[in-house]
Amino acid sequence: xxxxxxxxxxxxxxxxxxxxxxxxxxxxxxxxxxxxxxxxxxxxxxxxxxxxxxxxxxxxxxxxxxxxxxxxxxxxxxxxxxxxxxxxxxxxxxxxxxxxxxxxxxxxxxxxxxxxxxxxxxxxxxxxxxxxxxxxxxxxxxxxxxxxxxxxxxxxxxxxxxxxxxxxxxxxxxxxxxxxxxxxxxxxxxxxxxxxxxxxxxxxxxxxxxxxx
Numbered sequence: 386x387x388x389x390x391x392x393x394x395x396x397x398x399x400x401x402x403x404x405x406x407x408x409x410x411x412x413x414x415x416x417x418x419x420x421x422x423x424x425x426x427x428x429x430x431x432x433x434x435x436x437x438x439x440x441x442x443x444x445x446x447x448x449x450x451x452x453x454x455x456x457x458x459x460x461x462x463x464x465x466x467x468x469x470x471x472x473x474x475x476x477x478x479x480x481x482x483x484x485x486x487x488x489x490x491x492x493x494x495x496x497x498x499x500x501x502x503x504x505x506x507x508x509x510x511x512x513x514x515x516x517x518x519x520x521x522x523x524x525x526x527x528x529x530x531x532x533x534x535x536x537x538x539x540x541x542x543x544x545x546x547x548x549x550x551x552x553x554x555x556x557x558x559x560x561x562x563x564x565x566x567x568x569x570x571x572x573x574x575x576x577x578x579x580x581x582x583x584x585x586x587x588x589x590x591x592x593x594x595x596x597x598x
Contacts, residue, residue, distance in 0.1 A: 390476045397484045408483050410535040410588035419581045420529060420538060424545035426574040427525055434571075435517040474543035475536075481506045481523070482530040482539050490531065499527035522546055525578070532586040 398405060412420065434441040481502055489498035503523030507516045530539040 390480050394476065394480050394484065397480075401484070401488065403484065403487065405479055405483060405536070408487075408535060409537045410533065410590050412533065412535065412538045412541065413587045413589055416533065416538065416586045416588065417541070419584065419586065420542045421545065423525060423578050423581055424542045426578055427522060428546050428548070430571060430574040431521070431578070432518045433567075435515075435521065438517065439514060469547050470544055474540045474547055477506075478526070478530070478536045478540045478543055481509075482526060483536045486527055486530060495531055499524055499531060502527055525582075528582055529586065532582075533588045535588045538586070538588060 397403075485505060486498055486502040489501055492498070493501065503520050506523035506526075507520035510516075510519050512519070526539045526542055529542050530536065533539075
């Protein structure tokens with residue numbers, strides 16, 4: 386599906402005269418640390434009830450909570466894994482953050498622009514059950530892009546989201562009492578994400594980085 390984005394990207398780049406390469410900047414160490422923490426928490430803690438809400442709440446009503454264990458999945462060819470981890474995140478970030486969000490930021494407030502682009506990002510995947518996770522993920526990616534003006538930063542975060550593609554998610558049945566523990570971890574994770582996203586995020590232009598070396 387992401388391969389279909391290429392013609393749209395080419396058209397929008399030519400139409401808007403945007404120089405995409407100017408929006409690739411390297412995150413500094415502090416920013417890289419923050420986006421890794423935020424991305425991992427969102428993928429493996431926050432997304433549990435959002436990515437499969439029907440399954441999650443059915444398990445909750447049955448007095449069991451299904452969390453996800455992880456093992457490496459080697460069923461997919463290397464080319465498919467490479468596309469999922471590298472090509473797809475970059476093309477989606479160029480389209481949804483660099484072009485769509487970039488244009489929205491010129492017309493609307495940052496909050497409205499990020500929410501609108503995240504709605505488009507969520508609906509475009511045509512997966513109703515995962516819409517909540519995609520929408521929240523779009524907001525996180527939008528904030529990373531807005532605060533750093535770097536497609537590379539949001540692409541790294543997107544790459545971490547997609548890491549789940551090569552991990553096999555296995556349900557672990559927990560009894561209802563463990564819901565308290567999970568709820569605490571869930572809420573703490575949200576607070577950590579909010580705290581980290583409120584902090585400044587810095588990037589270094591690739592040209593400056595090369596010049597220093």
